[in-house]
Amino acid sequence: MEVGLKMGMKGGGLNHVGGCEKAKMGFAETELRLGLPGGGGSGEGEVVRKRGFSETVDLKLNLSSKESSGMDANDEKVKVLHKEKNLLPCATDPAKPPAKAQVVGWPPVRSFRKNVLATQKGSSEESSEKAAFVKVSMDGAPYLRKVDLRMYNSYQDLSDALAKMFGSFTIGNCGSQGMKDFMNESKLMDLLNDSDYVPTYEDKDGDWMLVGDVPWEMFVESCKRLRIMKGTEAIGLAPRAMEKCKNRS
């Protein structure tokens, strides 16, 4: 079960934009002027202006999180290099900056390190500020609850907490063996038929999934709400969950 390298690409946790207000540094004075390529000399053909710092910042605000997190995707195995030609003729019109503002390989931090830090977000103080509160509903219960998924470290923790909140249901065995069980169709059927209730969740794509099929961190990143369904109703979910898991792995 892959946990490590690909993890950081989801959730776009690397995309904060801040500090735009710092662009009061007198950029008119510091703007460099470049000649066109092949022009040779130092500053003679003052046609192309380097994009100022403020323009760079503006670009980032316009990017959707998907686009910029996809930039550095899949570490060393990326076949296509999206280079930003910020020094070549296409930057002649400074008012229309190129669509991609993030640059490959900059800042020069190795992918391994970036990935490790991205997957750690769960334990940092920073992300406890962006707590992952999700609504929890249970079929038949009169009101909903809200839980912060970042308060828990594993499915077992979550299961215990929800059990306390809502009384009797179970996620079942949540060790690695338990996850294998979910992948095994007949065992899944047994589990669903036996339990009174089964926890399901809506993921980022809007699909309803069975809780427990992906690694914990991945679940926390992708879960938008929880619904504790009656076991009999959840059977219809199982084949879809299997399919989605197969597509992922």
Added chain:
Amino acid sequence: MRRNGAEDMSEDDERQQSPRSDLEFTSNKARYCKATGSASDHPDQVLENVLENVLHFLTSRRDRNSVSLVCKSWYRVEALTRSELFIGNCYAVSPGRATARFTRVRALHLKGKPRFADFNLMPPDWGAHFNPWLLAMAKPYPWLEKVYLKRMSVTNDDLATLAESFSGFKELVLVCCDGFGTNGLASFVSKCRQLRVLDLIESEVIHDGTDWISCFPQGESHLESLIFDCVEWPINFEALERLVARSPLLKKLRLNRYVSIGQLYRLMIQAPQLTHLGTGLFSPLEIAGQGDQELDYGTAFAACRSLVCLSGFREIIPDYLPAIYPVCANLTSLNFSYANINAEQLKPIISKCHKLRVFWVLDSICDEGLQAVAATCKELRELRVFPINAQEDIDSPVSEVGLQAISEGCQKLQSILYFCQRMTNEAVIAMSKNCPDLVVFRLCIMGRHKPDPVTGEPMDDGFGAIVMNCKKLTRLAVSGLLTDKAFEYIGKYGKLVRTLSVAFAGDSDMGLKYVLEGCSQLQKLEIRDSPFGDAALRSGLHHCYYMRFLWMSSCRLTRQGCQEIAHAMPRLVVEVIRSADMEMDDFVETLYMYRSLEGPRIDAPKYVTIL
């Protein structure tokens, strides 16, 4: 950090210490040599024998290179006595040529891809295969004991062949390598009966599903060092525990993040003789329930009286940090570069680390944390501050304030790598004056073209001061807003600089000209996204034969210009690399140029054109 760590202080450090095995080998060889060639044969033979005995003690490869140039006789003898072979660029010389000249090699140190490949600037499968070297060495070097590879492609089959071909093989160190997986490791460790060192450092290991830890042979092991913190797959802990228990010589153990703190405890009590420890996860796999007894991790650390180097902390829970207090006073190296801790959490630890020489950390500790470091770590030689958010244009937890503090408190500093969002010339100038021993200065201001935020000036004066005042500087990486002036300083004062990294800097060809004409010791030049063109390159060509390589990506080079260079310099290999979806147009996306005795290589992929 080990000197074989991912980023050496100074890669071509000639002050490397010779490993003990070399000395043992040397004295044996000396006795052997006296036996061959008796004195009555030839007076020259006597001289050669004497020379051979003397040269065995020469370990520095630079000195050896000089010795080999004296005359043919010295060349021959030096070649006979070189036991550690260092090849800085695997394509500079063919395996056959190397094995023909050096016939008694016991250790091979081989480097492949250029450093910018680490940052996705080079498409995959570019080359640097270990295989041809492996096959070429099997017969000439049956006594091969050690292989150190950096940025090479190694396959599972290579690992198996390595262990099979050399019965006395002892040490394998793979730094930033790829192409192999747990299957290869399994075959390697099972066949390598004399293994002492297996170090996997920042390498990408494929998950084949094999439980390689269980494949170490039974019985007492000779293992002295086992480093696998980069392996991102679970391991068989019980097998590891048994392995550690039967490895009485084990001194260095760096665990991966699949080893929890509870498991770490169990290993530490088996191996209190450890000197280097990578702690793995440093948190429990599950939250300890109310009934569980918290293990006394502090006593486990206290029992490791020889511990001098600590790393790991992959998912640190700060509550567990006090466990390391007992070892702080002895630590010479501490790597917190995966530990997201703040200044308050750092202070109680760092205040005890009086002997610390090497410190790697995240910028989450902020300037305040760096001030705490400066206050205590007077012996600090190497500092690396990595960014927790490797992005441009965000708020900066560390800045010129931290750098200034370090420069004032740690005046013996020799090597620094500092990522930040803002930096002033004043602080850089201060460091140049306070830390005259600097050998490596790498400053990465993450926002491109950023000027001094206080004065609005370019960062020319800061870097200028560094090259002027730090007379021992051999490695420099620049950033921020830089004009040609900065390069004028570097060319004028950076006479010892061997490695220079440039990104998003300079105004014109003059910048590159200054460097190529001025930096007479330059070996490795890597440039990206800077406005340097053909004319600049042409002007410095005469120097290129002395350089190991030149890398220029997203600059102003044209295909024609590179073609001319290729014609003018037959002993240089001029590779033009383009990414898969780029059309072949006039501008050269990436130029990678290196000297070679072999001419164009035959294993280049489609997207590489050798002019």
